[in-house]
Amino acid sequence: MTARTPVTLPEIRMCAAMTGTDNLLVIVWLRSLGDSHRLEEKLAERFPALRLTERAVVLRMAKRMGWLLDDFGRSVGTVPINPWAGMPEALLQ
Numbered sequence: 001m002t003a004r005t006p007v008t009l010p011e012i013r014m015c016a017a018m019t020g021t022d023n024l025l026v027i028v029w030l031r032s033l034g035d036s037h038r039l040e041e042k043l044a045e046r047f048p049a050l051r052l053t054e055r056a057v058v059l060r061m062a063k064r065m066g067w068l069l070d071d072f073g074r075s076v077g078t079v080p081i082n083p084w085a086g087m088p089e090a091l092l093q
Contacts, residue, residue: 066079
């Protein structure tokens with residue numbers, strides 16, 4: 001299975017091929033923890049050779065890139081993102 005195959009599932013936000021024995025990284029967005037189990041079942045049906053070795057669950061994102069949030073997670077401002085900040089000068093030329 002390549003990293004491109006599972007991205008046809010709408011829950012999957014990123015899928016990347018990695019080196020090593022655990023060679024596929026999948027990042028998903030789900031509405032509930034129960035959806036995690038359903039997605040794992042769906043992946044097992046579509047990709048029988050797939051073996052889940054580790055999972056990490058984040059229940060609440062504290063911040064989205066570029067947004068300032070209050071204690072309730074509401075947007076109160078933005079921070080301009082400079083993708084070139086910290087890049088060595090030689091690489092920018």
